[in-house]
Amino acid sequence: MIRNNALDAALRASIHSKERSAEMLAAPFASASTRLVATLRAGGQVLSCGNGGSSGDAQHLASELVNRFESNRMALPAIALSTDSSVLTAIANDASYARVFARQVEALGKPGDCLVAFSTSGNSENVVEAIRSAQARGMWILAMTGKDGGQMAGLLGSADIELRVPDNSTARIQEVHLVLIHALCAEVDTAFAEDFPLTDQTTPSFSSKILRDWDTLQQACSYRRPLVFTNGVFDVLHRGHVQYLAEARSEGACLVLAVNSDASVRRLGKGADRPINPQDDRMAVLAALQSVDFVTVFDEDTPLPLIQKLQPDVLVKGGDWPVEHIVGASVVQARGGRVLSIPFRHQRSTSTLLEKIRNSRP
Numbered sequence: 377m378i379r380n381n382a383l384d385a386a387l388r389a390s391i392h393s394k395e396r397s398a399e400m401l402a403a404p405f406a407s408a409s410t411r412l413v414a415t416l417r418a419g420g421q422v423l424s425c426g427n428g429g430s431s432g433d434a435q436h437l438a439s440e441l442v443n444r445f446e447s448n449r450m451a452l453p454a455i456a457l458s459t460d461s462s463v464l465t466a467i468a469n470d471a472s473y474a475r476v477f478a479r480q481v482e483a484l485g486k487p488g489d490c491l492v493a494f495s496t497s498g499n500s501e502n503v504v505e506a507i508r509s510a511q512a513r514g515m516w517i518l519a520m521t522g523k524d525g526g527q528m529a530g531l532l533g534s535a536d537i538e539l540r541v542p543d544n545s546t547a548r549i550q551e552v553h554l555v556l557i558h559a560l561c562a563e564v565d566t567a568f569a570e571d572f573p574l575t576d577q578t579t580p581s582f583s584s585k586i587l588r589d590w591d592t593l594q595q596a597c598s599y600r601r602p603l604v605f606t607n608g609v610f611d612v613l614h615r616g617h618v619q620y621l622a623e624a625r626s627e628g629a630c631l632v633l634a635v636n637s638d639a640s641v642r643r644l645g646k647g648a649d650r651p652i653n654p655q656d657d658r659m660a661v662l663a664a665l666q667s668v669d670f671v672t673v674f675d676e677d678t679p680l681p682l683i684q685k686l687q688p689d690v691l692v693k694g695g696d697w698p699v700e701h702i703v704g705a706s707v708v709q710a711r712g713g714r715v716l717s718i719p720f721r722h723q724r725s726t727s728t729l730l731e732k733i734r735n736s737r738p
């Protein structure tokens with residue numbers, strides 16, 4: 377058998393690096409894949425960047441999200457920021473090379489999106505600048521680094537995740553980055569294959585905003601700050617509701633709306649025939665509103681346990697609720713959050729509406 381020493385050495389070093397990564401990156405990898413899936417489920421996008429070999433990695437990741445990895449699933453939104461030579465040369469020429477990714481993040485990034493930032497040293501200035509811009513826009517960072525994590529490691533906040541390859545060789549770090557990209561894509565394939573059967577190649581419906589499971593909801597919205605929370609029955613949706621929800625959404629970066637379950641509505645004693653619309657229908661209608669980022673349901677008499685779990689920054693109720701009576705106010709205020717009673721600009725009520733319909737019967 378013919379062996380080549382250079383190839384043997386490279387392969388051995390790569391295997392060693394991968395084995396060490398398997399031990400050291402298991403926990404942050406699990407967090408990264410969960411959060412990436414939650415971001416995409418919530419309609420967020422992935423922006424990726426890096427230089428040289430890492431620019432290729434950024435493109436590799438984006439291509440597999442947009443197109444597919446190993447199985448068919450819906451197309452997912454991802455853009456590699458190292459691909460448009462006109463944009464890159466214009467920014468580098470008019471501003472500086474350090475701004476080439478940051479400027480694009482400012483143009484394309486939205487709160488809740490993910491920036492996947494590749495740098496084996498953690499010190500590429502343009503990647504560091506991109507992280508700063510992404511954080512300022514309410515995005516979270518998945519930092520793919522190596523060596524000692526460089527400047528990037530020091531920039532990351534509690535919402536961010538670093539996958540730092542335990543190696544000092546740029547080449548070995550890049551080789552592990554590629555494995556990490558493929559492993560992340562495999563997790564994304566699995567998550568979206570469950571949601572969308574192979575035959576369904578459509579974009580996510582409003583139903584992706586409906587998260588009944590509170591753990592999943594917490595993961596999807598925990599880093600979308602300021603987080604706004606409101607709750608109610610929302611039985612027969614009217615103009616007052618729509619206006620109120622739009623105003624609530626404008627108070628932060630993400631609005632979670634919790635509706636009372638049918639059993640919980642019945643306990644409110646609004647009438648034997650209430651709710652008119654069952655909880656699944658109410659949630660589906662609310663999820664179609666642009667102002668609403670996530671809809672969930674609670675079965676308790678009050679949303680207090682959910683408020684304690686989500687720890688929103690802004691708690692909102694309709695104008696008929698004085699702030700001191702709003703359930704969960706003390707929880708939010710204790711963390712320095714705001715509690716708002718938003719006045720109804722359009723005085724409508726479901727009960728009056730139903731009365732009108734009943735009285736109009738021949």
Ligand SMILES: O=C(CO)[C@@H](O)[C@H](O)[C@H](O)[C@H](O)COP(=O)(O)O
Binds near residue numbers: 429430
């Ligand atoms: O691919 C390689 C080395 O394997 C090179 O092109 C390498 O990516 C470049 O030197 C990069 O500029 C290195 O940047 P970084 O990984 O430190 O951010």
Ligand SMILES: [Zn+2]
Binds near residue numbers: 429547550
């Ligand atoms: Zn290379």
